Amino acid sequence: MAYEHIKYAVEDKIARITLNRPDRMNAWTATMEREVRLAMESAAGDDDVRAILLTGEGRAFCAGADMEELAELDPNDIRAEEWMRPFDMNRRPDWQTRYSFYPAIEKPIVAMLNGAAAGIGLVHALYCDIRFSADNAAFSTSFARRGLIAEHGLSWMLPLLVGHANALELLLSARKFHAPEAYRMGLVNRIYPPEELEEATMAYLRDLVDMVSPRAMGVIKRQQYEVPFQTLAEATITANHEMALSVQSEDFKEGVAHFIEKRAPRFTGR
Structure with missing residues (x-):
């Protein structure tokens, strides 16, 4: 299918999903949400795909929700019912909510964090199985500085990765932190200079699809x-x-x- 806000390609048994609004730092939209879900479903059901890569085009992974869309948000219409349907009825309900379906996909999902990941962008990075990051990437939970709460399971996933104390501090402050700190906390698995990130990530993925x-x-x-x-x-x-x-x-x-x-x-x- 034709995508508007993402790119999707399969090569050498790896499905690559790229958030593709570089002029807006890949800010998250309703269109992007729908397209990422469809692309993940396509990769999950494709026998020629053994691993999935999620990344962003340009200088950011995903800098959060598109603020123009947020400004027009109808508070009575935030559930996106079309995308609340179960991803896999054989999996527990915890992995059937709006964004938590990534763990229900029985293929490894690697996030290549080429730049900023904030708010909803960080949520999607955390639902991936493995995270490789550029060493200059910046992160933020963001929500508290927008008058919002820890959305979309972030209050559950973040402490699972970084521990209760670190998670609470990052959620309450919504401060910016960078890849070396994220690595020390366990939020990302590996960090690389930006010019080495893609080669290292693809080498890891090729090892998965070829040797495992x-x-x-x-x-x-x-x-x-x-x-x-x-x-x-x-x-x-x-x-x-x-x-x-x-x-x-x-x-x-x-x-x-x-x-x-x-x-x-x-x-x-x-």
């Missing part, structure tokens, strides 16, 4: 996002069940075979 079982990645991702709702016993029982299934899979047989034969793997996801 798609089936294993899907199960591991599902395990990790279930853990906050489980006891240790429940997580262990789930793991034992999944282990019994994995040793019967074609990917397990291939994982052993390519190691013994000292060749590149040919995983199928089955």
